[in-house]
Amino acid sequence: MSDSHATSAAAPAHDAEENKFQIYVQIAMLLAVITGVEIAVIGLPFTKWLLVTTLVVLSVVKFMYVIFYFMHLRWDKLFCTILFFIGLVIAGATMWALLELFGMHDSIPLTSVALDAVADMARLV
Amino acid sequence: MSSSHAATGAIDHHHDHTTTTGIPNKKLLMWAFLASDCMFFGSLISTHLVYRLHPPPGNPVPREVFDIPLTSFSTFILLMSSLMMALAVNAIQKGNLKSMRFSLLTTIFFGAIFLGCQVFEFTHFVHEKHMTITNSILGTTFFTLTGTHGTHVAIGVLWLIMMYVRSFKPADASAHPGWFFRNVLHVAAVVGLVLTAMFSVLALVDALETGGGIGAFASHNVALVAGLVITAAASVILARPKGPVQFSEANAIDVESMGLYWHFVDIVWIVIFTAVYLLEYL
Amino acid sequence: MDATVKSNFTAKEPHAPAKSSVFWRPTAKTGLISWLTTVDHKKIGFLYGLAALMFFLVGGFEALLIRLQLMVPNNTLLTAQQYNVMFTMHGTTMIFLAVMPLGACFFNIIMPLQIGARDVAFPRLNAFSLWTFVAGAIIINIGWFLPGETAPDAGWFGYAPLTSKAFNPGHATDFWVLGLQLLGVASIAAALNFIVTIINLRAPGMTMMRLPVFTWMTLVTSFLIILSFPAITIALVEVMMDRQFGTNFFEVSNGGMPILWQHLFWIFGHPEVYILILPAMGIISEILPTFSRKPLFGYPIVVFSGAAIGFLGFTVWSHHMFTTGMGTVATAAFSLATMAIAVPTGVKIFNWIGTLWGGHLKMRTPMMFALGFIWMFMIGGFSGVMHAAAPADAQQQDSYFVIAHFHYVLIGGSLFALLAGIHYWFPLVVGRQVSDFWGKLSFWVVFVGFNVTFFPMHFLGLNGMPRRTFTYDGNMGWNTANFIATCGALILASGIAIYFSVMIYTFFKGQKANRDHWDGRTLEWSLPNPPPEYNFRVIPTVHARDAFWYEKHHRDEIERENAEHAKEDEAHGGIHMPFQSIYPLVASSGVLIGAFGACYHTLIVALIGGSVMLSGIYLWAMEGADGYHIHLDAEGNVIEDHDAKH
Amino acid sequence: MRLNSLLTTTARWGRVALALGGTAFLTGCDLNFWRMDGHQSTISVAGPVAVAQRNLFYVTCWVTFVIFVIVGSVLAYATIKFRARSESEELAKPVEQGHGNPLIEVGLIGASVLALVIIAIPTLSAITYTHDVPEAEKSNAYEVTATGYQWWFHFEYPSEQVPNSGPLVVANELVVPAGRPIHVNLRSSDVIHSFWIPKLAGKVDMIPNRGNYLWFQADEPGYYWGQCAEYCGDSHAVMRFRVIALGPKEFNEWLNRQMASARVVAPGADQPKAHFASYRTEFKRNEKGWSDKFELNPLDSWRVHQEADVKAEDVALIQKGRETFQAKTCIVCHTVRGHEGIGVNGPNLTHVGARTTIAGGLLENNPEQLARWLRHPDEVKPGNKMYHGIGAMAGYVKIENGKEVKNIVLDEADISALVAYLSSLK
Numbered sequence A: 001m002s003d004s005h006a007t008s009a010a011a012p013a014h015d016a017e018e019n020k021f022q023i024y025v026q027i028a029m030l031l032a033v034i035t036g037v038e039i040a041v042i043g044l045p046f047t048k049w050l051l052v053t054t055l056v057v058l059s060v061v062k063f064m065y066v067i068f069y070f071m072h073l074r075w076d077k078l079f080c081t082i083l084f085f086i087g088l089v090i091a092g093a094t095m096w097a098l099l100e101l102f103g104m105h106d107s108i109p110l111t112s113v114a115l116d117a118v119a120d121m122a123r124l125v
Numbered sequence B: 001m002s003s004s005h006a007a008t009g010a011i012d013h014h015h016d017h018t019t020t021t022g023i024p025n026k027k028l029l030m031w032a033f034l035a036s037d038c039m040f041f042g043s044l045i046s047t048h049l050v051y052r053l054h055p056p057p058g059n060p061v062p063r064e065v066f067d068i069p070l071t072s073f074s075t076f077i078l079l080m081s082s083l084m085m086a087l088a089v090n091a092i093q094k095g096n097l098k099s100m101r102f103s104l105l106t107t108i109f110f111g112a113i114f115l116g117c118q119v120f121e122f123t124h125f126v127h128e129k130h131m132t133i134t135n136s137i138l139g140t141t142f143f144t145l146t147g148t149h150g151t152h153v154a155i156g157v158l159w160l161i162m163m164y165v166r167s168f169k170p171a172d173a174s175a176h177p178g179w180f181f182r183n184v185l186h187v188a189a190v191v192g193l194v195l196t197a198m199f200s201v202l203a204l205v206d207a208l209e210t211g212g213g214i215g216a217f218a219s220h221n222v223a224l225v226a227g228l229v230i231t232a233a234a235s236v237i238l239a240r241p242k243g244p245v246q247f248s249e250a251n252a253i254d255v256e257s258m259g260l261y262w263h264f265v266d267i268v269w270i271v272i273f274t275a276v277y278l279l280e281y282l
Numbered sequence C: 001m002d003a004t005v006k007s008n009f010t011a012k013e014p015h016a017p018a019k020s021s022v023f024w025r026p027t028a029k030t031g032l033i034s035w036l037t038t039v040d041h042k043k044i045g046f047l048y049g050l051a052a053l054m055f056f057l058v059g060g061f062e063a064l065l066i067r068l069q070l071m072v073p074n075n076t077l078l079t080a081q082q083y084n085v086m087f088t089m090h091g092t093t094m095i096f097l098a099v100m101p102l103g104a105c106f107f108n109i110i111m112p113l114q115i116g117a118r119d120v121a122f123p124r125l126n127a128f129s130l131w132t133f134v135a136g137a138i139i140i141n142i143g144w145f146l147p148g149e150t151a152p153d154a155g156w157f158g159y160a161p162l163t164s165k166a167f168n169p170g171h172a173t174d175f176w177v178l179g180l181q182l183l184g185v186a187s188i189a190a191a192l193n194f195i196v197t198i199i200n201l202r203a204p205g206m207t208m209m210r211l212p213v214f215t216w217m218t219l220v221t222s223f224l225i226i227l228s229f230p231a232i233t234i235a236l237v238e239v240m241m242d243r244q245f246g247t248n249f250f251e252v253s254n255g256g257m258p259i260l261w262q263h264l265f266w267i268f269g270h271p272e273v274y275i276l277i278l279p280a281m282g283i284i285s286e287i288l289p290t291f292s293r294k295p296l297f298g299y300p301i302v303v304f305s306g307a308a309i310g311f312l313g314f315t316v317w318s319h320h321m322f323t324t325g326m327g328t329v330a331t332a333a334f335s336l337a338t339m340a341i342a343v344p345t346g347v348k349i350f351n352w353i354g355t356l357w358g359g360h361l362k363m364r365t366p367m368m369f370a371l372g373f374i375w376m377f378m379i380g381g382f383s384g385v386m387h388a389a390a391p392a393d394a395q396q397q398d399s400y401f402v403i404a405h406f407h408y409v410l411i412g413g414s415l416f417a418l419l420a421g422i423h424y425w426f427p428l429v430v431g432r433q434v435s436d437f438w439g440k441l442s443f444w445v446v447f448v449g450f451n452v453t454f455f456p457m458h459f460l461g462l463n464g465m466p467r468r469t470f471t472y473d474g475n476m477g478w479n480t481a482n483f484i485a486t487c488g489a490l491i492l493a494s495g496i497a498i499y500f501s502v503m504i505y506t507f508f509k510g511q512k513a514n515r516d517h518w519d520g521r522t523l524e525w526s527l528p529n530p531p532p533e534y535n536f537r538v539i540p541t542v543h544a545r546d547a548f549w550y551e552k553h554h555r556d557e558i559e560r561e562n563a564e565h566a567k568e569d570e571a572h573g574g575i576h577m578p579f580q581s582i583y584p585l586v587a588s589s590g591v592l593i594g595a596f597g598a599c600y601h602t603l604i605v606a607l608i609g610g611s612v613m614l615s616g617i618y619l620w621a622m623e624g625a626d627g628y629h630i631h632l633d634a635e636g637n638v639i640e641d642h643d644a645k646h
Numbered sequence D: 001m002r003l004n005s006l007l008t009t010t011a012r013w014g015r016v017a018l019a020l021g022g023t024a025f026l027t028g029c030d031l032n033f034w035r036m037d038g039h040q041s042t043i044s045v046a047g048p049v050a051v052a053q054r055n056l057f058y059v060t061c062w063v064t065f066v067i068f069v070i071v072g073s074v075l076a077y078a079t080i081k082f083r084a085r086s087e088s089e090e091l092a093k094p095v096e097q098g099h100g101n102p103l104i105e106v107g108l109i110g111a112s113v114l115a116l117v118i119i120a121i122p123t124l125s126a127i128t129y130t131h132d133v134p135e136a137e138k139s140n141a142y143e144v145t146a147t148g149y150q151w152w153f154h155f156e157y158p159s160e161q162v163p164n165s166g167p168l169v170v171a172n173e174l175v176v177p178a179g180r181p182i183h184v185n186l187r188s189s190d191v192i193h194s195f196w197i198p199k200l201a202g203k204v205d206m207i208p209n210r211g212n213y214l215w216f217q218a219d220e221p222g223y224y225w226g227q228c229a230e231y232c233g234d235s236h237a238v239m240r241f242r243v244i245a246l247g248p249k250e251f252n253e254w255l256n257r258q259m260a261s262a263r264v265v266a267p268g269a270d271q272p273k274a275h276f277a278s279y280r281t282e283f284k285r286n287e288k289g290w291s292d293k294f295e296l297n298p299l300d301s302w303r304v305h306q307e308a309d310v311k312a313e314d315v316a317l318i319q320k321g322r323e324t325f326q327a328k329t330c331i332v333c334h335t336v337r338g339h340e341g342i343g344v345n346g347p348n349l350t351h352v353g354a355r356t357t358i359a360g361g362l363l364e365n366n367p368e369q370l371a372r373w374l375r376h377p378d379e380v381k382p383g384n385k386m387y388h389g390i391g392a393m394a395g396y397v398k399i400e401n402g403k404e405v406k407n408i409v410l411d412e413a414d415i416s417a418l419v420a421y422l423s424s425l426k
């Protein structure tokens, strides 16, 4: 995403610099709009997984915009992106693994086994 | 840092000839630190989510506690602060000191509003919703997570203030023997200003809510108001530059790495906003 | 924070040097102040090394007490409580205060020399890491000295809820929690510094695939540190909040799940054991080629497998939790992932053997330790694979089989390599030559003692002896093995004693070593011993892997090149040296005071500490990363050295 | 000179080794520890779960052993073959500077992966097998619940409901039917413990707020040693227990005895017998609490414990013991079903006399050791809750104004009465 610019950063740097102010303001507006959409989305009457996916996608988009534009990864050397993504990917994967582990049946804590049993009954009825 | 480029003219902010990779050391340090911080917040957010998976009986129901309009507002504020931060970096990279100072001040301002919202939110949760850090697992993980994020914001604000004040350091320190103490005073004044302003606004909101109005606020918080006036005056007076300053385009990297930190704190909030708040409403 | 060192010395002086009245610029080159304010990576590394070796002896002393207590059944040398303190402090000390800082010692001293740098990227941050490490070590150990307190006794992985106030009411656990927290800060700061240094301060021509393997392993280890320590930081924060503010992270009555601590701890803990072994592997990968007089066999794949071990290290943490009832799916997944690590590790072993193959093996002390390492680490790795088979591990977990496994990898692995490294680089760093006879003797005594101590523990474990037990009955069939193990520990201790006596003797009285003592291959050997403060008179230009070996075989070319570069340097104003600084020490002292206040939950002390720390950091930032320039004559003597402001 | 010092050093070491060997010999160490046939052996095992785990261990052991031999031989060969034998050889012109050989690398990686597959397949099948009672045997399985306490074990039999009391409860000695799969639910009341009977099954942890379980089966009737295997505080080392597996008939007999309330010794029996005179009262710290006689056939020793030796019982003393038990507030923590004891924070003592061990499997259950326990629980088990109390519930001592003060004080007469009483609870 960023390497093409990194290598040729020196030459067209000047035009990019000029426009950055505009870009930043536009992105900020975009981010604000996405946030608004997110808030709106939670009220929509769709199935849960669809909403969750939408929310996740929207926040990932916001996330990427901030790191690639506000944090200039887009204009920087590729290595910065790699460096950050090493952390991001390992952290993300670890979070995912933890949630999987704790989501398993064996991990339901005794303090909420009772609650679950009630929920199961409710589902059966 | 990059005085070597002074001879060749413009500083290339994307390439530092003195390092092997061309990435300035400070930037690399900051990115590596942020990679580490991903793991830090990753563990913290995981803790919160893991406990959300299996709430014990008696846990408060989050959507009955949370206040989405307020949180949306502070999310918006943090986004705007990010914008101002980006503009500050942009300004100093072009050598525009005045514009940078202005942008930094706005960033500080937005950061302070965010913190104020958080203080308000916390007190609200504790007093109105009776969720404390000790009385439930939700309170424990929620306050710890958002509190840690808030601490990051507070550190960021402090850093911003120090950077702002540093931009007044005279170019020739030996000609201004008192500059260091002036500098310290300046930091103290701005920190004081931010704090008093924050608490004034909180008190004001409180006064308005309870129906007392501005008059009640002013009469109950004389000290705050006085503090506000004094620190504001001190900040303005101390900010009058004395001759040429040292801060220049060459310091852009300092502002930039601070900016990286600030934006990161912002994206952590983007994740928290979705994972901790919004998902509860589905 | 510091600006780059290099950026300064390629620049012309912008304006005349100006002294500021506010900041104290210590200039002492010898004496206490010089050590307290040093920013020189070699001195900092040396201090790391000293502290680490001292703590190694302390940890070893604790181990001896453990072994003496277990020498015979129903022994009464230690009380249960004392014994529990012993193994907790032994494990914590050995891992965090001995082996890790010894690694940091080598990173600091050797890595910049290997990449042809004059210092690390952020010299003052480096000093801050050192002093914060010292602060952490003090906090962890402070319980020994305070009346009415004990040292920590919840085991080195401090499983919740045993660490909660309800089960551990004293302050011992607070010391442990905050001490580890500080060590984490120190390690992360140091690791960030190393990463930037390796990425950004390489000499011209030193591409990544020309980095010496030790430097590569430093890089991988640093990544492991910055990515794994945050997990334990959070875990420790949670325990601390539970203890100090009554939160519910591990409080079962409010729905807390103690199992969460285990996950967070081992997310850190498993990468941690690779943090202990990867530097060791790096050292071995330096020693074997040097003493075989051959390049490392399969350099790219050795480097790659090092990185692969590091990466896989993040995917296996739950193999320490096979007995926590994770369910079949998770158990199987972690079991297989753990086994997978045997592949890249095996690759390293095979390539080391390939390096030996066809060489002229010089059997000197470092080489002996290195070969000992391969053998012992292999055994330890194999028992690791036995653990990885989860159902078999259900019998081995928390038994002496685990103790055997990890001492084979930790002593036979990490420690042997570190002892080898000390021997190897001693002539360079100290400039004296260690007696080969005494070195080898210490090796053999250590080697024999180590095996006599720990091999029987496999049998103990399989025979059902649980670890962390202060006593056992005589009817369980454990007497003989325990007795032998204790005798072995005494032999091991004598070996260590010989080793250290020899080193201390050599340090003061040893024969002067000649330059390039072992006919080395990497850049550090191009330096006079001990290396001068500025390291390289001229930053070398690298033309090949094993850069110095190349230089030795292309003398004329290199000399021409160097003369040119020396002129350029001089034209730029000489060699830039960073000023010494007291502020890292000030900031770390603030951290120490603050942590102490937090242990006792006394706000005022914590606040004082916090403000000392903040002032330290503020002054540190304000004084700036200034330095001065030195000029050298052709022999490398300093002919002129003047202050210069950047 | 060097040679000289080498010789003296060797000689000195030789002497040390001799001395150590001699000591070992004299202290009666048998040098056959590799047989691994102790009470907690994971090698000579007695049930299908442990067998599966051991067989898997053998697989890993053999595979790695073969690799070790191969790699080790190459390493040894290289070391011997290529070592420089003289200084001149060391300084010889360096060999050709080769850099590696991809073919060998890939081959070796392939071989390693293959070796791992050999280990992985039985691992996976053992994971499924050892996880829970096999589906086909579920109906035949017997269920118990084990709960860890600092530092003893509490066992419940959910399928045996005692009228007016709930499930049958025993402590520290788990009696199970032999030849049937046993499903054990694992719970903890305080910190993490781990349930481990090496001869029957590998351990599974007892973690607060977590519903763990394991299964095992004792193929033959027998007496098995178990121990807590997760560090759980001061007395972790002495947190032990036993599993006694019985044939169906004997198991049922045992159940029937246990389901009954505590035994009441009928007054008006034989002459009282003063049988406490010969007991030792002084013990070293950590001194073993076992008689060798017991070892010879532990299951028989257990059987002997089940029946009261009515002739030897001192009725008056037992009666006095029962009163002391009440007077000294033992009842606050201990249940003696049918008698006064109702506490649930300590081990259930309803049939304590019928156990072979006390104090969590640490001491043999005989009057001498029982007296030792009651006299100084804290010396036997450092930090234990009976001595220090549990939360607000005072034990032998209690905390008042931050100071430890005595709470329960027993003189020798109390102790002999209590011993008589507890021993009578068959």
Ligand code: HEA
Pocket: C273, C274, C276, C277, C319, C320, C322, C338, C339, C341, C342, C343, C345, C346, C347, C349, C377, C378, C379, C380, C381, C382, C383, C384, C385, C387, C388, C389, C393, C396, C397, C398, C402, C405, C406, C409, C410, C413, C414, D064, D067, D071, D111, D112, D113, D115, D116
């Ligand atoms: C230096 C530190 C170090 C290293 C390098 C290792 C390496 C490994 N460890 Fe170890 N381990 C520890 C330190 C270390 N460990 C510590 C401290 C503990 C205990 C913590 C505590 O509880 O206190 C522990 C515990 C531990 C456990 C948990 C045991 C338990 O508590 O139940 C497990 C389980 O899987 C395990 C596995 C492994 C494996 C598979 C490797 C592998 O990386 C080993 C790989 C190496 C080889 C396999 C040998 C060479 C390879 C070949 C020659 C190739 C061919 C071989 C095959 C195909 C098999 N270790």
Ligand code: HEA
Pocket: C056, C057, C058, C059, C060, C061, C063, C064, C066, C067, C087, C088, C090, C091, C092, C094, C095, C099, C155, C156, C157, C403, C407, C410, C411, C414, C415, C453, C467, C468, C469, C470, C489, C492, C493, C494, C496, C497
């Ligand atoms: C790198 C890490 C490392 C190292 C080097 C060692 C080294 C040794 N360890 Fe280690 N050990 C651990 C890491 C390490 N250990 C860990 C992590 C644990 C688990 C802790 C836990 O369960 O929480 C453990 C647990 C552990 C146990 C199990 C305790 C138990 O579970 O009950 C035992 C028992 O034998 C033991 C023995 C030894 C011995 C004999 C040495 C020997 O190699 C020591 C050799 C060194 C010396 C003998 C020093 C020589 C000193 C002198 C000659 C003079 C002394 C003088 C002064 C102090 C002034 N260790």
Ligand code: CUA
Pocket: D148, D149, D150, D151, D192, D193, D194, D228, D229, D230, D231, D232, D233, D236, D237, D239
């Ligand atoms: Cu219970 Cu160890």
Ligand SMILES: [Cu+2]
Pocket: C269, C270, C273, C317, C319, C320
């Ligand atoms: Cu591990």
